[in-house]
Amino acid sequence: MTWRTGCVMWAHKRQKGIFLLLLLAILTLLGGVAEAALPTDEGKADVWRIITLQSYNSRLVTLSTALLGVTSGLVGVFLLLRKRSLMGDALSHATYPGIGLAFLIMTCLGGEGKWLPGLLLGASITGVVGVILVSAIRHTTLLKDDAAMGIILGVFFGAGAAIMKMVSNLPGADAAGMDGFVYGTAASLIFGDFVLILAVTAFVCGAAILLIKEFTLVCFDESFAISQGWPALRLDLAMLALVTAVTVVGLQAVGLVLIIAFLIIPAAAARFWTHKLHVMLWLAASIGGASGWLGSSLSSLLVDLPTGAVIVLVAATIFMLSMLFGFARGILPRAVRQTRLRRKVGKQHLLRAIYEILERDQPDTAEPVSNLPIDLELLALHRSWSSAELQRLLRRARGEDHLEDELPGKVRLSESGFGEAARVTRNHRLWELYLIRYADIAPSHVDRDADLVEHVLDADIVRQLELELRGQPVRVFVPPSPHLINQPSG
Numbered sequence: 157m158t159w160r161t162g163c164v165m166w167a168h169k170r171q172k173g174i175f176l177l178l179l180l181a182i183l184t185l186l187g188g189v190a191e192a193a194l195p196t197d198e199g200k201a202d203v204w205r206i207i208t209l210q211s212y213n214s215r216l217v218t219l220s221t222a223l224l225g226v227t228s229g230l231v232g233v234f235l236l237l238r239k240r241s242l243m244g245d246a247l248s249h250a251t252y253p254g255i256g257l258a259f260l261i262m263t264c265l266g267g268e269g270k271w272l273p274g275l276l277l278g279a280s281i282t283g284v285v286g287v288i289l290v291s292a293i294r295h296t297t298l299l300k301d302d303a304a305m306g307i308i309l310g311v312f313f314g315a316g317a318a319i320m321k322m323v324s325n326l327p328g329a330d331a332a333g334m335d336g337f338v339y340g341t342a343a344s345l346i347f348g349d350f351v352l353i354l355a356v357t358a359f360v361c362g363a364a365i366l367l368i369k370e371f372t373l374v375c376f377d378e379s380f381a382i383s384q385g386w387p388a389l390r391l392d393l394a395m396l397a398l399v400t401a402v403t404v405v406g407l408q409a410v411g412l413v414l415i416i417a418f419l420i421i422p423a424a425a426a427r428f429w430t431h432k433l434h435v436m437l438w439l440a441a442s443i444g445g446a447s448g449w450l451g452s453s454l455s456s457l458l459v460d461l462p463t464g465a466v467i468v469l470v471a472a473t474i475f476m477l478s479m480l481f482g483f484a485r486g487i488l489p490r491a492v493r494q495t496r497l498r499r500k501v502g503k504q505h506l507l508r509a510i511y512e513i514l515e516r517d518q519p520d521t522a523e524p525v526s527n528l529p530i531d532l533e534l535l536a537l538h539r540s541w542s543s544a545e546l547q548r549l550l551r552r553a554r555g556e557d558h559l560e561d562e563l564p565g566k567v568r569l570s571e572s573g574f575g576e577a578a579r580v581t582r583n584h585r586l587w588e589l590y591l592i593r594y595a596d597i598a599p600s601h602v603d604r605d606a607d608l609v610e611h612v613l614d615a616d617i618v619r620q621l622e623l624e625l626r627g628q629p630v631r632v633f634v635p636p637s638p639h640l641i642n643q644p645s646g
Contacts, residue, residue, distance in 0.1 A: 219350060230364050240305070248416055253319050287396040425474050590621055
């Protein structure tokens with residue numbers, strides 16, 4: 157195992173560890189809230205009974221919502237990467253008229269209007285119709301995905317509202333409780349609902365795992381997938397079918413209004429932690445499952461709060477923490493990386509400026525560059541630095557032992573600083589020569605372009621540049637500047 161590989165593995169372990177610590181912190185916080193709301197011994201006993209799933213109803217609701225969260229987080233990743241996060245919203249609203257139509261048909265046939273399998277079948281049919289219409293609008297018109305989803309969302313929800321009004325005014329029909337599909341009634345889940353959610357979870361997770369390569373290809377480069385002969389349209393419809401299945405089974409638990417949050421928030425939170433798809437899928441499923449588990453447990457303790465809303469609030473809390481602390485795209489880690497990059501760029505500009513002045517003052521290229529003291533005024537003029545900016549750069553360079561203490565008004569590189577300055581200048585020159593030779597950039601304009609890239613050149617890229625430009629590796633040679641050094645650079 158190389159040092160670099162070990163560092164990468166350690167970073168991944170650290171990432172998972174911090175994520176688990178955040179979940180533990182959230183659990184502790186929610187436990188504290190529950191304990192504050194239920195300060196009595198009886199209330200604390202209820203907390204323990206619910207957390208350990210001793211209550212049958214709580215166990216059923218918690219496991220069902222956790223499974224739904226895992227499935228929603230998994231398929232939500234593909235929606236997010238496909239830039240179709242609103243598709244869940246469109247599909248959830250597309251199921252609304254199907255519920256009303258199923259109720260009307262079953263009532264007119266003399267059956268039980270609120271028979272759950274019939275209602276879910278109706279929701280599935282209109283959901284599939286919504287998927288087909290979105291795909292048809294996208295592929296047969298010039299409208300984009302957002303316009304197509306907005307049209308389907310508005311039309312189907314309007315139709316659903318009208319049908320539900322007809323259902324409520326139907327003589328002799330018991331439509332009470334039908335609004336539960338809008339806001340969710342997780343507390344009313346029965347064992348049959350749990351079995352259905354478990355079956356859908358197994359099917360969706362299995363299909364997503366089997367088609368992960370194909371889904372990834374369609375999400376990241378649909379045009380390439382089509383050019384390689386992949387059935388992109390059928391894969392797209394299969395992906396949307398999985399979303400439809402999750403949406404339909406999630407109606408009773410969190411409702412069609414909040415199912416969109418279950419589909420988007422876990423995936424969006426996971427995106428802040430990683431750039432790897434398989435890690436993102438694992439994190440999104442974990443966040444969704446944890447949100448369902450913690451939200452259901454908390455709503456069982458605080459009976460006045462609806463389960464679906466609490467689940468979404470817990471997911472939103474995890475999202476906010478991920479947005480702040482996520483290693484890949486979190487606000488704070490990104491700010492730290494940007495600060496480090498700015499300091500690295502400033503340090504490298506300072507070292508290269510000193511080396512170029514030494515090189516300019518020693519025109520004999522046959523002799524190696526000598527490490528001599530230089531004037532600070534000359535250094536400031538070389539890069540057009542202000543006095544305050546130059547002093548800040550010098551303090552950071554001294555802090556890294558790249559500079560030696562010299563007479564007032566002068567500066568001199570240390571042994572390590574001189575070696576680093578030569579390396580930085582060498583990388584800059586190699587990139588300049590590459591741009592001149594292969595990008596046809598004029599030598600008088602290449603300095604600024606090289607400044608934008610030289611700070612991210614790793615050892616492998618430098619080695620490839622050496623081989624490309626010279627035909628063999630070069631160890632210590634610093635190529636001469638292709639432009640005048642005394643010309644200030646940007």
